[in-house]
Amino acid sequence: MFERRIYWAISAYFFFFFVSFAACYSLYSIWLSKSLGLNGTDSGIVFGLNAAVTLVAQPLYGYILDKLGLKKNVLIFLGVLLAFSGPFFIYVYGTLLTNNLIIGSLVGGVYLGIGFQAGSSALESYAQKLSLKYGFEYGRARMWGSLGWAAITFFAGKLFTINPDYNYWIASGAAIIMLVIILATKVDTKYYRGALLFNTICN
Template structure:
């Protein structure tokens, strides 16, 4: 049940709305901008995306440790917002001159800045919101659906803006960051509120060398990392260049860009609807099964794209992403708090999800970028689909199931109720 009476719930909904408005605009239109405005080919654009991932790999463990020590303090979140405020000026005045000076250097600087805002920053945003949802008694997925609503709205309007003025979308990002900062400042979370739930009352800092080393001995941790590399990493790599692949089937690139933005908008609105019921579904099937299903849907989407050049089928496979994101976002959060030490939730999320994901993205962005040039999109998609299914299956086999834990909890509750 969505907690519509809680002002904190609505404010966190707003936080998700404005952050993922920025995320959608950058992730959706950056590949097109790099190709159309910056004149980078797929291999050169791959350097930008690889740099984004490498910077995230370095920062995410640090961010995770800091966020677990901070608890619900907002300092790290505020730093991410400060970076977001400079998106408009950076893309308008700095990025292209840097690329013209030196493509490699410009790509590294640009990728590093975008990573501070997105690839590194998203872990801070999502782990903070997840901790806050448990502390205040609402489902993380229900506030995260506001992010999907923002994604749908801004993917549609962003497409219109991009066609008329490609740089305008980046100034909208800066304005959204300002509103996000005001909203975050307005949220007051008292310590007593944070500790009132049984599952969060012992959530005191527990990040030290011993706890990290113990985590690295956990087979489920490494299984989760492999599954994430095979699914979330390749999800991002697939989406990096898919807009350019999609647009090439149209005689006029503007027509293709416009349709792609409408498809993305539709996909994310569907995603928002799915997000409402996804916590209930994951509670029923278990988060491990949810993560495996996420990987399976991605496999179908990539292999399907490899075997068709029909626009309507490509559009269908694009819309399948509306199922993937809710599956992944809800499952990963629930799996972490079910299987691992809850006091390390931000650290584990940063390591097992974001760092593992960005390691995969950094590697596959370069490899797939070269393959696009050498063997074409469709053959590359076939290689990608085989990689997905292998890594997802191996990861799933290594992971401990949370379904048994869920069933045990339900049984204990029934016994307690009967007594």
């Protein structure tokens, strides 16, 4: 029963993480061009810096997760960080990009790289460790992330034509739900390394 609660908790976290991710990112290039008026070259700079930060953040997340084991610190951090995605995109990021492309790209690259792009890899790594410890299929939990992405993209285009800000507020709301879920979920971190080793050998 406890294992099933863990499965549903991480599945729900996946779902709302990717709702938040897709709400901000599925129409990202359109937002840059249509809402902010950036040309192709400027958008390329933005995407390039986003990718650069992601490359740096991914191994950093991996190192931190190895040290923390199954402690929930990284998932709590992601929930708190992404809860501010609405205000960040609406009041900070767009203004910075239109006033100073390089500074805006750097700030946005850090936020998006740590919060979403490298953050998704960190979440997947954590979920894999949970699946080994509690004996559920990782792919089934990860599937809920894909469903979350699909669910919000179905509405994101329509909302964007009304007001792009609606998508960013949805992203913040989904992140708050993520945070509530992970704070309410108790994860047993005892014998974590031994459990992983045992499951790895058996499999």
